[in-house]
Amino acid sequence: MRNIFLHLHPSNISESSLRFNRTFGLGGMAALLIVIQMITGILLRFYYIPSPAEAYNSIIFIKNQVLFGQFIRNIHYWSGVFLLLIAFLHFLRVFFTGAYRDSRSVNWIFGLILLLLIVFANFTGYLLPWDQLAYWAITVSTNIIGYLPVIGESLRDSIIGGKELNAGTLQTFFAFHTALFPFLLIAIVFYHFWRVRKAGGVLLPETQGKSKMVPVMPNLIFREFIVGLVLIASLLIFAALFNAPLLDKANPSYSMNPTKAPWYFAGVQELLIHFHPFFAAFIIPLSVMLFLAWIPFFKYNEPPNGHWFISGKGMESSKHTAVFSTVVTLAGILFNAYVLNFEMVMHGVPALISNGVIPLLILLLLMGSYYQFYLKGFRLSKAELVQAAFVFIMVAFILLSLTGIFFRGKDMELTFPWNV
Amino acid sequence: MKKTVQEIAERNTSDGINRRDFFGMAWKALGILAGLEASGMIISYFFSGKNKNTNPPKQLLEAGPANAFLPGSVTAFMGGRFYLARQQDGGFIALSLRCTHLGCSVSWEENKKRFICPCHSSAFDIRGEVLNPPAARALDYYPVLIENGVVKVDIGTLKERKTFRKEQLIYA
Numbered sequence: 001m002r003n004i005f006l007h008l009h010p011s012n013i014s015e016s017s018l019r020f021n022r023t024f025g026l027g028g029m030a031a032l033l034i035v036i037q038m039i040t041g042i043l044l045r046f047y048y049i050p051s052p053a054e055a056y057n058s059i060i061f062i063k064n065q066v067l068f069g070q071f072i073r074n075i076h077y078w079s080g081v082f083l084l085l086i087a088f089l090h091f092l093r094v095f096f097t098g099a100y101r102d103s104r105s106v107n108w109i110f111g112l113i114l115l116l117l118i119v120f121a122n123f124t125g126y127l128l129p130w131d132q133l134a135y136w137a138i139t140v141s142t143n144i145i146g147y148l149p150v151i152g153e154s155l156r157d158s159i160i161g162g163k164e165l166n167a168g169t170l171q172t173f174f175a176f177h178t179a180l181f182p183f184l185l186i187a188i189v190f191y192h193f194w195r196v197r198k199a200g201g202v203l204l205p206e207t208q209g210k211s212k213m214v215p216v217m218p219n220l221i222f223r224e225f226i227v228g229l230v231l232i233a234s235l236l237i238f239a240a241l242f243n244a245p246l247l248d249k250a251n252p253s254y255s256m257n258p259t260k261a262p263w264y265f266a267g268v269q270e271l272l273i274h275f276h277p278f279f280a281a282f283i284i285p286l287s288v289m290l291f292l293a294w295i296p297f298f299k300y301n302e303p304p305n306g307h308w309f310i311s312g313k314g315m316e317s318s319k320h321t322a323v324f325s326t327v328v329t330l331a332g333i334l335f336n337a338y339v340l341n342f343e344m345v346m347h348g349v350p351a352l353i354s355n356g357v358i359p360l361l362i363l364l365l366l367m368g369s370y371y372q373f374y375l376k377g378f379r380l381s382k383a384e385l386v387q388a389a390f391v392f393i394m395v396a397f398i399l400l401s402l403t404g405i406f407f408r409g410k411d412m413e414l415t416f417p418w419n420v
Numbered sequence: 421m422k423k424t425v426q427e428i429a430e431r432n433t434s435d436g437i438n439r440r441d442f443f444g445m446a447w448k449a450l451g452i453l454a455g456l457e458a459s460g461m462i463i464s465y466f467f468s469g470k471n472k473n474t475n476p477p478k479q480l481l482e483a484g485p486a487n488a489f490l491p492g493s494v495t496a497f498m499g500g501r502f503y504l505a506r507q508q509d510g511g512f513i514a515l516s517l518r519c520t521h522l523g524c525s526v527s528w529e530e531n532k533k534r535f536i537c538p539c540h541s542s543a544f545d546i547r548g549e550v551l552n553p554p555a556a557r558a559l560d561y562y563p564v565l566i567e568n569g570v571v572k573v574d575i576g577t578l579k580e581r582k583t584f585r586k587e588q589l590i591y592a
Contacts (some may be wrong), residue, residue, distance in 0.1 A: 253517065
């Protein structure tokens with residue numbers, strides 16, 4: 001056992017990479033959570049039955065009849081939530097310390113793939129309880145796919161195996177959730193770790209003189225052990241205090257009000273309220289994904305220096321851009337909800353124009369003038385400019401998600417969290 | 421001096437390609453071929469089973485005698501997943517209860533005379549026509565047949581449409 005752990009690490013490691021606020025241990029935490037998901041997932045599989053008639057009852061059985069059944073399900077649920085949050089934080093950490101370029105660019109891509117895999121592992125698991133929450137959340141989200149041009153409808157139909165969720169959908173999601181995705185996750189996680197080691201370990205800021213090398217055992221191993229224990233303890237406390245949600249058995253004739261997509265798609269769902277589906281579900285997410293994937297391959301002038309936010313100037317411009325993004329996003333949501341709905345005002349104009357092209361042009365115009373009249377004054381380097389764009393996107397995404405999760409109530413109207 | 425295998429292999433070449441390269445390329449080609457075959461097999465395995473379930477044969481559901489439905493009335497058939505709506509002029513249409521926006525189930529509000537989707541508050545009139553976005557298309561419908569004064573609905577064939585048209589109504 002000891003040997004396995006030591007083999008995954010180099011034998012010596014730079015002392016400054018041990019500092020907690022260099023990585024916050026996020027990557028390691030994500031890996032541990034994946035292991036916990038595997039263990040609890042395997043346990044749940046011993047009782048779960050993937051058919052519309054039996055799925056819900058088998059969850060009730062796990063809850064009420066199986067010793068620690070509720071607890072195991074809670075751990076599985078919360079560790080899925082934690083995993084997605086921590087993987088997202090890890091992604092932010094890697095970006096803001098500049099560890100995505102040169103020898104690390106391939107690993108950045110694999111990191112994005114892992115993030116997507118975790119999202120879809122969560123998504124396929126969301127359907128399995130076959131309760132009202134699961135049924136309608138998956139109905140709404142899979143119908144969003146139907147708005148992709150040309151292939152949308154047939155793609156949606158082949159994913160769910162028909163026009164409405166059915167036994168085949170559950171079987172497909174179950175296979176993805178319990179076989180294909182776990183397998184891909186393990187394989188790519190190992191590759192991901194190996195590439196970090198190959199790139200020379202964690203990216204470190206330039207300092208005067210070389211940092212001292214120390215043996216991993218006990219310096220790193222003990223630290224990892226402590227982070228792991230704290231994580232497991234918090235997860236268990238969470239699972240003991242808060243039950244995983246379970247509503248009534250799915251009823252295809254009766255929709256919930258409101259019906260929300262799973263929380264990690266709340267941002268896309270919020271966009272759908274403001275933009276035509278062609279933009280909200282296709283153009284905007286696709287452009288963001290392409291931008292993220294392209295980040296390592298812009299032509300940068302200087303190598304990454306490993307400092308948080310690159311420089312003081314980078315930090316300043318990021319803060320200002322975050323404020324700008326917050327104002328634009330919140331003002332956009334409120335304006336669209338209370339002042340002017342383009343689709344209602346421009347009657348007779350196709351929704352693609354009134355609710356898509358026009359608001360998007362206004363948004364691009366705002367971003368353009370922010371750059372032209374404000375950001376340009378910072379005289380940012382290429383990397384700092386990419387960073388500002390990244391900040392704009394991430395802040396908008398987080399705010400849209402929070403709005404969708406906490407501020408949308410009955411009929412998807414804006415409201416306060418205590419009314420949701 | 422002993423010659424390495426590499427050197428011998430290179431000496432055997434006459435037209436720029438030696439035996440080692442040839443076998444190397446042959447292996448690669450075979451590998452690609454095998455990969456294509458395997459992925460073709462997996463893809464056809466995956467999709468052939470799915471498509472078979474999507475087009476069930478004609479399934480007629482008997483709704484009842486035509487004169488049992490008053491003009492202007494809407495009757496829910498939850499088992500068949502449709503509303504049988506009779507227009508003021510006596511025409512029948514069987515409206516799917518799936519909202520055309522994101523697939524939630526609409527419900528008929530008798531006092532407002534409209535179908536309302538609880539998810540994003542799309543609204544439709546008694547013909548299935550959109551009254552309120554975000555839905556962009558009229559409600560889907562199932563073909564209605566009236567035989568010997570009995571209304572039957574083919575719940576195996578879902579028809580999609582952009583807007584309501586007169587010929588979608590069936591008269592007794």
